[in-house]
Amino acid sequence: MDRIVHLAQLLRRPVIGGDGDVVGRLADVIVRLRGRDYPLVTGLVARVGRREVFLPAEQVADLDAEKITLASPRVDLRHFERREGEVLLRADVLGHRVIDVADAELVRAYDIELEQRLDQWVLTCLDTRRPARLRSLFGGRAPQPHWRDWTSFEPLIGHARSARIRRSFARLRRLRPADLADLLEDASRTESHEILQTVHADPELEADVFEELEPDSQTRLLGERSDAEIAQVLARMRADDAADAVNELPQHRRQPILDALPAGQRTKVLTLMGFNPSSAGGLMALDVLAMTGDSTVAQALRSAGAAHTLQPQALTSVYLVGEAGEGARLLGVVTLVELLQADPAARLDEVADRDPVRAGPDTDVEDVALLMTDYNLLTVPVVDDEDRILGVITVDDVLEEVIPEDWRRREPAAHATRHLEEPGPTGAPHDIPSGS
Template structure:
């Protein structure tokens, strides 16, 4: 039985920078120059492995041809030597799951998943793991310039490839590239990425988000209204209606109002009936008033309900936004608001206690015409997270939540502040053992 070859130590791992290799000669087995390196190809593996180098795009006599990694005898920073004397001169065509390091990565922006921002790749590092070359790290530090010329640097500031998600725009590779790392970002982070992205980058981020309809709705709720409106303009009426049907009714109403007037009726007609009714109701209020800000979905119970029954109602309301579940609204038989009680108070009460004995029987409430300043002051004065909005007969129309008020009152320049830098995390050395695992490669400086 053949003994396994031991994995190289961290010190023995050979590294090549893509910038060094491009335009280097490709040499035949007999020592003759066949062409020059135009690009390197890696294949995106399943799971969390590092992408292996699968071949080279070689410039030969004015055309680009493919040379498989299986036919490479030696891979160095200044040349590639082949195991044969001839190459197939059929023109290169990209296959599904392939990434071209020069065309797709070098000089392009990727998603820095940890920081939830777009960064540019200025160089690519490849490691020889002993079992083949892999894409290991990216250098995202802008090269220094001296009098307009690139200044040579003695070191690199590289980070593990697995910290990034590429935005390549190659539709045939999309299914391979979609991973849980992007969908694991918070909706607000994805919205920030979309607002910073160019049109091509936006298209790929949206394609990835679109695979999770609920996440897509959450992202559009977080987008700047002008950006959301531009993105919706690129969608069909049916797609817009489906998206708005999954959004909070108040955010959907704002989005409908931002559509071209000629589209509004068409989109509304295509929306689910229940959501359409809510949206049309909200569109009748001033957007800067309590009526325009409120969420029409609430939880309520009667005065004869027990604490356990009220908690059960809240637990069953899985389709409502979590912030709408912070308070239980207690209604008389006529539907009139007679009290509110917090979820915390219900959880702390004896299960058999009557809600009528626990509730605040004179809750703070506002009419739909109240402006956001009045609502904000009431929330601050009474330490409230929600305020019910009622009509002249005390029937509950909806509820304004503190996040609605914050979103409406935070100045625009605060929203665009640069986030504090995150501490860098170093990973273990890259070897043949972890090249296909989640262990990161070494940071180099």
């Protein structure tokens, strides 16, 4: 039968030699990371007098909550020196924060479970619930340990010694941009550096994450980069978010970063920076799907399907504009749902609303919110004094502005655990607690 021990019970327990004499006391447990397999115990660190020495796993006859027994009385008393890639459970994991991937939050490892499988010991579970001796300081009933599978976590965040080994197995890139942004806002400088290093491998994801960050966190993390590196991120962000990011940067850094942007993105950003950031003009997306009224429903649907560069939230409607000689004057709007339900051969001017709700670029965001509420809209076109369409403001941008800051920072509501695609090493779902 497989045996289980917990690190908190093992630490400082006597190490007994093969002759029955006490050699020293356990100071740490060494494991080797093995990708998606459970980490393998490769040795122990024992304190012998004032010296820490290495005990290879082959020399350990038994691990027990009361004592650690060696197979031989002989111990190599050379001072322990950590090797590349080795992870020390007490020094590197116990008491440190890990990322709960399912719930996308940073939690602390309060204990570690080791399980004997055949003739080897492996790390299988973490306890992330604050122990009773700590909780009692704040009152309340003592919680039971909450053992969860090691594969439920992204461990060792900020641990530089193992970063290279862990990088190819990192699952952070599978989290939503908003979840990654929340992690970054809660992370320390070292932790945030590693999270950003992980998402940097996917430039589009990196840009999405920066769009989701709160302005102060966004400015802090961008400010640590060079002008060229900031421009690379802003080039992939939505133009309205990029404009907000530039406005939050120190004055002396703005122009060099703008100069480093691609011409098309620079033009959009400069246009948006000309408006009040909290107005419809400052929040609008500049790219819209606009067609003339003599286009057919089928043509409009094909254009919508091919509009891969448009912000999805802004692609809920097709806007009717004048012919070439009339410029982009707004003449009507038709939603994608209405297009799907219409005759494919019908002209757009036959199915469109010819008097759409609209806003000026100086309209306050609160007034835009009222328009959306009154008319049940997901988007509102923004037009100039001559009714030429400038862009579109989306409901998500409005909500970000009108929801009070203290509401956005409140404790999130409980939500169901998301299941990840691959099973753990044993084939069990990641969120099933250990039976210990």
